[in-house]
Amino acid sequence: MTDQNETSPRILILDDEEMVLTSLSSFLELETDYDVITFTEGTNALAYIKENLVNLVISDYLMPDMDGITFLGKVKKIDPHITRIILTGYADKENAIKAINDVGLFQYIEKPWDNDDLQIVIRNGLEKQQLMRELDKKVSEIQKAYGDLQGLHKEILKAFA
Amino acid sequence: MSHLITKQTNITFDQLITLYEVSRKINSQLNFQKLLDEIMDLAINILQAEKGLLLLKEEDSDELTVQVARLMDQRKMDEIVAVSRSIIKKVEGEMKPILLQRVPDTTGVSENTSLIRYKIKSVICVPLSSKDKLIGTIYLDTTQAEHFFKPADLSFLEGFANLAAIAIENAKSYQEIEKLNTNLESQVEKRTEQLKDKNEELITAYDELKDAQMQLLRSEKMASLGMLVAGIAHEINTPLAAINSNTDMFIRSFEKLRIKLGSPDGDPRDALTTICVMENLANVNLTACQRLDGIVKTLKNFARLDEEDFKLVDIQEGLDSTLELTAHLSRNRIKVIKEYGDIPKIRCYANQLNQVFMNLIVNACQAIDRNGTLTIRTRASVSQVHVEISDTGSGIDPKHLSKIFDPGFTTKGVGVGTGLGLSISYKIMQEHAGSIDVESKKGKGTTFTVNIPIENPNAPS
Numbered sequence: 165m166t167d168q169n170e171t172s173p174r175i176l177i178l179d180d181e182e183m184v185l186t187s188l189s190s191f192l193e194l195e196t197d198y199d200v201i202t203f204t205e206g207t208n209a210l211a212y213i214k215e216n217l218v219n220l221v222i223s224d225y226l227m228p229d230m231d232g233i234t235f236l237g238k239v240k241k242i243d244p245h246i247t248r249i250i251l252t253g254y255a256d257k258e259n260a261i262k263a264i265n266d267v268g269l270f271q272y273i274e275k276p277w278d279n280d281d282l283q284i285v286i287r288n289g290l291e292k293q294q295l296m297r298e299l300d301k302k303v304s305e306i307q308k309a310y311g312d313l314q315g316l317h318k319e320i321l322k323a324f325a
Numbered sequence: 326m327s328h329l330i331t332k333q334t335n336i337t338f339d340q341l342i343t344l345y346e347v348s349r350k351i352n353s354q355l356n357f358q359k360l361l362d363e364i365m366d367l368a369i370n371i372l373q374a375e376k377g378l379l380l381l382k383e384e385d386s387d388e389l390t391v392q393v394a395r396l397m398d399q400r401k402m403d404e405i406v407a408v409s410r411s412i413i414k415k416v417e418g419e420m421k422p423i424l425l426q427r428v429p430d431t432t433g434v435s436e437n438t439s440l441i442r443y444k445i446k447s448v449i450c451v452p453l454s455s456k457d458k459l460i461g462t463i464y465l466d467t468t469q470a471e472h473f474f475k476p477a478d479l480s481f482l483e484g485f486a487n488l489a490a491i492a493i494e495n496a497k498s499y500q501e502i503e504k505l506n507t508n509l510e511s512q513v514e515k516r517t518e519q520l521k522d523k524n525e526e527l528i529t530a531y532d533e534l535k536d537a538q539m540q541l542l543r544s545e546k547m548a549s550l551g552m553l554v555a556g557i558a559h560e561i562n563t564p565l566a567a568i569n570s571n572t573d574m575f576i577r578s579f580e581k582l583r584i585k586l587g588s589p590d591g592d593p594r595d596a597l598t599t600i601c602v603m604e605n606l607a608n609v610n611l612t613a614c615q616r617l618d619g620i621v622k623t624l625k626n627f628a629r630l631d632e633e634d635f636k637l638v639d640i641q642e643g644l645d646s647t648l649e650l651t652a653h654l655s656r657n658r659i660k661v662i663k664e665y666g667d668i669p670k671i672r673c674y675a676n677q678l679n680q681v682f683m684n685l686i687v688n689a690c691q692a693i694d695r696n697g698t699l700t701i702r703t704r705a706s707v708s709q710v711h712v713e714i715s716d717t718g719s720g721i722d723p724k725h726l727s728k729i730f731d732p733g734f735t736t737k738g739v740g741v742g743t744g745l746g747l748s749i750s751y752k753i754m755q756e757h758a759g760s761i762d763v764e765s766k767k768g769k770g771t772t773f774t775v776n777i778p779i780e781n782p783n784a785p786s
């Protein structure tokens with residue numbers, strides 16, 4: 165994985181409607197400095213996530229080849245640190261909310277969305293993601309330090325034996 | 326023993342006439358007590374007796390009891406009856422009449438002494454019998470020696486007793502009939518009362534039913550409306566979301582452009598990027614608007630709001646718009662196959678037929694759990710157009726097949742189905758002189774066939 169801090173956060177959006185993709189990506193491109201990439205098919209999006217670093221994923225709920233919940237479940241398997249957000253329509257809101265716990269989603273955004281709200285949700289999601297990654301880094305650092313300490317401990321014991 | 330007459334002596338012509346009159350008299354009396362009174366009085370009068378007793382056998386106790394007592398000293402009634410008892414007992418036991426012409430005599434009746442004590446000079450007693458069974462006795466006596474009873478009197482009284490017995494039996498029957506009749510009357514009255522109650526209950530029930538029906542009608546309308554609204558809302562949502570977001574973007578971008586272009590050190594290339602994005606979004610909005618326009622057209626086509634009456638319509642157009650409005654139910658999971666045949670336009674209420682298609686298509690989509698196929702076939706026969714809506718869903722349990730058209734029958738959860746879809750559809754097809762057939766295999770799928778007459782006999786002229 166490349167170093168995160170120097171490049172802008174990468175956001176992946178999946179929706180079968182070009183209309184939605186264009187609107188969302190245009191907004192994010194003009195109003196934020198996020199790196200936005202869009203897909204209309206789940207399989208292509210998953211392939212991309214496997215090969216590239218993605219910080220946050222927004223997925224539509226109802227789609228032809230794969231529904232949003234399934235898709236986000238697969239994203240979680242690839243990288244549990246990616247913040248996952250679902251975009252729900254009028255009729256599927258309830259189902260989507262039910263699924264949020266199952267797949268461990270960060271948030272849901274209702275269509276039609278408010279651009280300001282969307283921006284806040286994304287920012288919070290990225291922050292959380294950042295914190296999680298940092299926490300992870302800290303944990304592995306501590307683990308490494310502990311390992312080092314144990315090694316040292318052994319050396320010392322050896323020295324006194 | 327010569328006074329004890331057991332053999333019937335011939336009666337005289339005069340007596341016969343009297344008997345005939347007696348017969349006429351008592352046979353016309355149907356009141357039981359009055360009849361008994363009359364019999365007693367006639368016997369006493371004709372035979373010139375002083376006292377008389379008429380006894381009848383009680384139905385339940387089989388004992389002779391006094392029904393009429395005449396010219397008795399009321400204070401000594403019990404005593405006097407007791408005196409006559411032994412004679413009556415004997416008549417009852419032997420079923421033979423007794424005549425004591427002159428007391429005292431040597432008849433061997435033990436109560437002779439009491440007869441003497443009461444100064445009774447002559448006694449006559451005959452059985453009343455019907456069908457060889459004793460039903461009672463008539464007892465007469467007198468204290469006047471010169472009016473003692475003679476064998477001819479006995480013959481007469483025996484004849485009289487026969488007539489009386491018949492009349493008594495008749496009156497008894499009549500009394501029974503009357504009793505039955507009053508019983509019946511009271512029963513009829515009771516039944517009438519019950520009927521009146523039931524009738525009132527029925528009226529209340531009918532009123533309640535009417536209310537329920539009204540409510541049902543109202544919810545029927547709501548049911549199809551709800552389905553329609555859900556479909557439209559879903560379809561409208563995406564273009565609406567796009568337009569909403571993009572318009573917000575325009576406002577933000579115009580603001581930025583004004584700042585950029587207004588300041589002397591603004592970079593026009595920056596503005597160009599913004600303008601390019603805005604152009605893009607304007608195009609998206611155009612597409613979104615076209616989409617909305619399409620939805621409105623579909624809706625109009627489906628509801629045919631501008632043509633509520635009977636018209637020549639292409640029902641395939643109706644099927645198409647219905648499929649579009651239900652697309653949110655099938656999208657991504659159900660393959661929709663249209664196999665439209667060459668069918669003529671038909672005269673119908675298009676919006677109502679579309680409602681039928683809508684109900685059937687919604688059911689089909691709901692019957693398919695995940696993935697499956699929905700096939701819409703149309704074809705024409707000699708006088709009808711047939712629309713087949715076929716799904717590869719759960720199928721219908723054979724034991725439910727007879728109920729699915731009943732209003733309120735549903736196997737779907739609360740909030741999913743009201744169970745009205747098929748009953749509304751059935752009613753609409755009846756109004757079109759058409760029909761709906763169903764064929765289903767559990768686990769395999771279901772086919773509903775809508776048959777619509779090309780020439781509708783119900784058509785308003």
Ligand SMILES: Nc1ncnc2c1ncn2[C@@H]1O[C@H](COP(=O)(O)OP(=O)(O)OP(=O)(O)O)[C@@H](O)[C@H]1O
Pocket residue numbers: 548684688689692716718719720721725729730734735736737741742743744745746747748771
């Ligand atoms: N295509 C089908 N496949 C399987 N079962 C069906 C199908 N169509 C109807 N049924 C059965 O018939 C029942 C009655 O259907 P109907 O359309 O009248 O009511 P509903 O669908 O339950 O409720 P509503 O239509 O009011 O939403 C359904 O609950 C279902 O059990």
Ligand SMILES: [Mg+2]
Pocket residue numbers: 684687688742745746747
């Ligand atoms: Mg239904």
